[in-house]
Amino acid sequence: MPELPEVEIVARSLEEAVSGRLIEAAMLHREKLAPAFPPTQFSTRLKGRRIEYISRRGKHILIKLEGEVTLVVHLRMSGRFILLGADEENPAFTHAEFFFPDEQRLVFQDQRHFGYMNISDTGKVCELPEIAKLAPEPFSDAFSRAYLKNVLQHTRRPLKDLLLDQTKVCGLGNIYAAEAMFRSRLHPQKSSNMVSAVKAHRLHDAIRHVLSESIEAGLRSRLDPGNIENRYFNGSSNGGWLVYDREGRPCRICGTDIRRVKQSGRSSYFCPRCQRR
Numbered sequence: 001m002p003e004l005p006e007v008e009i010v011a012r013s014l015e016e017a018v019s020g021r022l023i024e025a026a027m028l029h030r031e032k033l034a035p036a037f038p039p040t041q042f043s044t045r046l047k048g049r050r051i052e053y054i055s056r057r058g059k060h061i062l063i064k065l066e067g068e069v070t071l072v073v074h075l076r077m078s079g080r081f082i083l084l085g086a087d088e089e090n091p092a093f094t095h096a097e098f099f100f101p102d103e104q105r106l107v108f109q110d111q112r113h114f115g116y117m118n119i120s121d122t123g124k125v126c127e128l129p130e131i132a133k134l135a136p137e138p139f140s141d142a143f144s145r146a147y148l149k150n151v152l153q154h155t156r157r158p159l160k161d162l163l164l165d166q167t168k169v170c171g172l173g174n175i176y177a178a179e180a181m182f183r184s185r186l187h188p189q190k191s192s193n194m195v196s197a198v199k200a201h202r203l204h205d206a207i208r209h210v211l212s213e214s215i216e217a218g219l220r221s222r223l224d225p226g227n228i229e230n231r232y233f234n235g236s237s238n239g240g241w242l243v244y245d246r247e248g249r250p251c252r253i254c255g256t257d258i259r260r261v262k263q264s265g266r267s268s269y270f271c272p273r274c275q276r277r
Helices: 004-018 039-046 122-127 145-153 159-164 174-183 197-219 225-231
Strands: 025-028 049-057 060-065 069-074 079-084 094-099 105-110 116-121 259-263 266-270
Touching: 004 049, 004 060, 004 079, 004 105, 004 197, 004 225, 025 039, 039 069, 039 116, 069 122, 079 225, 116 122, 145 159, 145 197, 159 174, 174 197, 174 266
Parallel strands: none
Antiparallel strands: 025 094, 049 060, 060 069, 069 116, 079 105, 094 105, 259 266
16 A cells, blocks of 8 residues: 555645646546545536645645645555546546546546545545544654654554554555664564653654655656656665565665564564564
């Protein structure tokens, strides 16, 4: 599932590709994509509105439209946006289309059918259940060292589980949690309340570092409107990850083999020497 950097890259790419355009028509092909709005109502709410800007909250993309309306999008496992010309056919699993006056259209494709859309009055976006429950943004002042230390000290949950809880730490998934814990030398199974103040501060800085590093790396590549997700920073293919998906390979710091354990149904990667429990 895309994590914060990937969603941020998609939001910025969409801002570059379609901000300022008028939605001449909108079509919802899979009703469960936007369960709160039947296809006709979905189309009516969006038709004739210009895209003012595109931003992100957690792993949600927020498409702000004229008239104080916001389209909320969660990509989930396989959702992706594609900008197509008039003569280009829709790909398989096209679940929504947004048509522009120049005959181009923005298509939302989702092979695994987990994507989600909602439409809200802009002033009430923060009241949506999926948004209201989110922790502070990792780059915001609210996500301070003191905030993170306070969250950690009030639970005995394993650190990895806590970091994936979007109500406690926003935007992290399996990859960036693993990288942040490695950089701060914390074991994924360590009880959160046992993390020292020094290491909590180190973890806070590591979270911000791995997220910003990945966003910057992804945005260095050229935008391809027909393949927006190609801008993702794919560290697993270019050798950029320090521990994630490197089971059995030597730690880049000490040379010890990286290990993998199952934790809450997911793989946790760590160096047993650098990240002692």
